[in-house]
Amino acid sequence: MPDAHSVIIVGAGPSGAVSAILLARAGWRVTLLEQHRFPRDKVCGECLSATGIDVLRRIGLDSLIRSYGAIPLHFTHLHAADGTSATVALPRPMWGISRHVLDQLLLIEAGRSGTEVRQPARCESLVTTGPTPTIRVRDLLTNVVTEERPDWVIVADGKSALLGAEVPRPTKDFGLKVHFKDIAGPADAIELFGTMDTYGGLAPIENNRWNAAFSVPASLLRLHAGDLEMVWERLVGENKTLRKRLADATRVSPFLASPLPRFGVRRQWPNRVIPVGNAAAAMEPIGGEGMGLALRSAELAVEHLLSAQNGTSTARDPGGTAAASSDPSNPDITSLDPVELQNAYHHLWRTRRTACRAAAKVVSSGVFSGMAMEFLRHNERVGQRAMAWMGK
Template structure:
């Protein structure tokens, strides 16, 4: 599906850099709107990506919009979250409401390759093994992007540029993106391991995560069944510039696996362990210009309370394509769209996650929370940002009220 060097493109209406969920969604929606789209990625597909592989109901809703429900249902389907910690285990079904009442998990090697194929089938051209290394501007607008493959460099002119190249976002740096570490961020890792519970209809999260010395860690562990004889096992810790993460993630994952291995039927060693640093909660500035925008992880659209980013990647891919297709421009309009959809929820979520960077607070509040099914069900909905604009119940109203109060107090609101 990749184009050979002899057919290097010279221009596109929309150039999308990065073919993860956000970039592929943007490319698919823009191509379906009749635009000439070029989707490029530095890796050669299929490729792996550090991720928990979980798809929450919010992500399922976006996949349904792309026409992928049947494809997803051929994979594992889960009913909700099994929460463990402080001597308690709770089954917390997905709340449903305006969002689907089921979730899934698909290894990113397969998921990203399939979403990229969907973009191609929607009409986008795609090239992998090609990196964006430079930007040429015409005033404040981007006129072209310098791409580099194994045979050298060349330029592609574009009317619109979408940056979807992940948490590090080299393109974002070229465009002036700045990450602010004064709000909460995460250090997370994942591995694959054989399990006789690979078909478990619940994902599991351990809210009481301890290191090799038995000390409580500010973070969580997870087990996401993949339905193929394996599970995705991972652990993440929360940090800020004031309270940086001081835990080695890969040894922490091994300690976690040793602790829960018998309960989850784990067998063999951890395979393909990887880790990543995650900007979260819109903790970046300079996310757009007159004809360019950053989306998904590149815009720090990662949930500070659970590390989920696939759903926001898919959503922002659709939103940016709608902006471009309407011809109304990006710049401040794009930043305003991000604030409108995520500003309040990201603000309150990162404020709560910042509190959770203190192990003493977790030790004090964790046992009380785990004793209440009602409180944890509410926490699942809020932590997963499973509140849609259409929701009008009391829990949704409280979440939005808290978000408004939080963002009004922010020294640096999301995306600023």
């Protein structure tokens, strides 16, 4: 019997870990590279959408993750800088869960499924001119560099930095995140806060903690010479309701910041290289859909690889996964047409991206967001429509 297909997955965030789980379960030889040592924290709003929860259910991990204290979230409360507020019910619940816990549980399951997990190990380059990709990997414990030639590479690096000429230009914005306890706020809702020129959110997560995450313009970071605590104070000072929520709160984590990617689905992928999650496309985080799409795109990518392997070709969305039923006995995937998968990605991201960009503009507008909240209070159906566009 021929060898099973081999794949190296770069990045062990939600998209990389779920790709690894599904391919390893299907009998592939999977190596997962992660430059950090998990568990690790990560800049994120830490609200998992129903799209992501559906994927976890299909792969049998929803109960496990829920049992680690994921908090069901049923509402979004929006607060303009001037104190005007509006509430929109979430059509389907989301979960508040830290990346520390979620990513670690997914990584453990990847290992259990048969994936070789290498961390801390960094992919330093990806060369795609040969018949199969060549990848240079630095073991960050020993500093030894090796060259690998898997059948396939899945890029799950959260930023698409390995896709050569197709690398998107970085945005000028950063994500900022920090954890608190003793927030005086609702325990079943995401709260979004507008400031004079940006926005952020607060959500309950496991262990009686709350995650705060903001989109921060680079100009603000420069203004405060990169001092994240001062940036935070400035943001809090610009929203009355946020100030109230934090009145008796205690910060329980360091501030973290990282560049905020934003770009649409790329149309040119190197031969035998598939991007997933934020390596495929990245949108404004206001809708809390990034992890959900990371998980769903991983499921679609694996489904696509397995159906090509089986001689059929079906990248569908929405829908289930064929991951459980494949046969790794034929190592030649000759007819893989990335266009189908790209179209499925496009379908996932396109409307959500536009809706999230528009929502971010409204909430971030110091002048108009109060009026927008007032309008929403009296037009509930508009809020529901916006939720649908954001993929809720």
